Amino acid sequence: MGFRSIGTRLTLWYTAVLTLTFVLLGIATYGLLSYGLSREVDNALDGVAQALASQARDRSTPFLPPDVDAAFRRFFGFSPMDRYFDMRDPRGRPDPQQKPNTSEPLPLSREAAQRAAQGLPTFETFTNTSKDPVRVVTMPVVDSGRVINLVRVGMSLESVVRTKRQFLYSLAAMLPLALILAGGGGMLLARRALRPVDQMATTARRISGEDLSGRLDEPGSGDELDRLAVTLNAMLERLDIAFQQIRQFSAAASHELQTPLTILKGELEVALRAERTPAEYKDVLTSALEEIDRISDLVEGLLLLSRSDAGMFRMAHRRMDLAQVVMEVYERAAILAQKQGVVLDLGRMEACTVEGDPEWLHRLMLNIVDNAIKYTPEHGKVTVSLFQDDTWAVIDILDTGIGLSTEEQERIFNPFYRTGKAAAGKEKGAGLGLSIASSIAQAHGGRIDVDSRPGEGSTFHIRLPLVADPVDPLNG
Ligand code: ADP
DSSP: OOTTSHHHHHHHHHHHHHHHHHHHHHHHHHHHHHHHHHHHHHHHHHHHHHHHHHHHHHOOSOOOHHHHHHHHHHHHSSOOTTEEEEEEOTTSOBOSSOOOSSSSOOOOOHHHHHHHHTTOOEEEEEOOSSSSOEEEEEEEEEETTEEEEEEEEEEEOHHHHHHHHHHHHHHHHHHHHHHHHHHHHHHHHHHHHHHHHHHHHHHHHHOOSSOOOOOOOOOOOOSHHHHHHHHHHHHHHHHHHHHHHHHHHHHHHHHHHHHHHHHHHHHHHHHHTSOOOHHHHHHHHHHHHHHHHHHHHHHHHHHHHHHHHTTOOOOOOEEEEHHHHHHHHHHHHHHHHHHHTOEEEEEEEOOOEEEEOHHHHHHHHHHHHHHHHHTSOTTOEEEEEEEEETTEEEEEEEEOSSOOOHHHHHHTTSTTOOOHHHHHSSOOOOSOHHHHHHHHHHHTTOEEEEEEETTTEEEEEEEEEOOSSOOOTTTO
């Protein structure tokens, strides 16, 4: 695992957090231990001092070491080696009768003397002795409201210091152990948790643009990595479909371009094989021009679709009354309808304000009305209507033509798709018209749906979002 790997970083973080916790816990425990020990010592010293003070009130003889020992033993359970006992008169001067039972009498601080005069005990720690610090309590002996003596009892804090030091040593010894355990454990955990990621990366490396069929293992555990694998697989599925569509699209596009080019080439070759009359040349050139028109229509359509796929449709955003566009298309299509012997009718017409590009919308509608006329036999009827439905402006184009099966309805918006009947019929077309129409509708925030029955006819519904405040029909 390199330094940049998540596993290493996780381990480092984990170890750092654990070390910090350990140190903080150590500090807190050390603080509690010190406090507890001090309290214990003070309580016991207080007990000893009180006992000796109450004895001092009743006796006239000085205290002997065994007396002091006994008092210590009562409150500590043992008598410390370095214990200290001292008796003073009320003004703090050594009691002439009582010899202090330490070699080194401890000074009486001013504060302790003052507090004793008020009948209050004082606890002090003397650190500037030659040995370990000494804890001393100065306790006034009060008789009938008067301070008659000061009892001073103390002990060396050596054992307390030793206990605390030992605690620190053990803590310091345990720290590296804890670090090793945390680091090792963290590394194992991180490796285990991240192993599926490595496996995923290995599998993902094998999946390429040429072959998108590979999928990542989904352990099915429902955890984050499982969800990641599921999400990535879904993405691969979409990519796979998109790649297939692109491949099909390019194959179909080349095929569609190939046909008119082959015809064109054939016609020109035949024409060149022998001397021709001007009339014959004219025929050949007219036919060649027709093929060139087909090719250029196709290329234009392809360019348009690729632009719309890339979201590069250049469109005006103009507010307009859709009825105007419908009327223009209606008038243009009427000529075609007449040629085909199809009746073109106007149905319901409502004013509908939409925002968009009139030229593109014109093209959209013309594609669909054109189809309706193309795929409706003689004496059939095509009806165009425009109305408002909820938030939509709807253009309905109803025909009594050949109709579409459910399966065909699902596919007619795919580029280059033509139904069997259409392909067999006399009508020319590359199957791009509806894809382009659908792209234009989508670029306007709308959509196209179709209802149809084979042999009975079809209705195409073009839906475009209505704009709240309408344009003035005279100026719009
Ligand atoms: P084209 O008309 O150039 O073939 P389109 O994309 O406009 O391409 O239409 C795709 C196919 O949908 C047509 O080939 C035809 O089979 C079918 N189609 C479109 N409009 C209708 C309609 N009104 N009635 C029946 N079939 C239709």
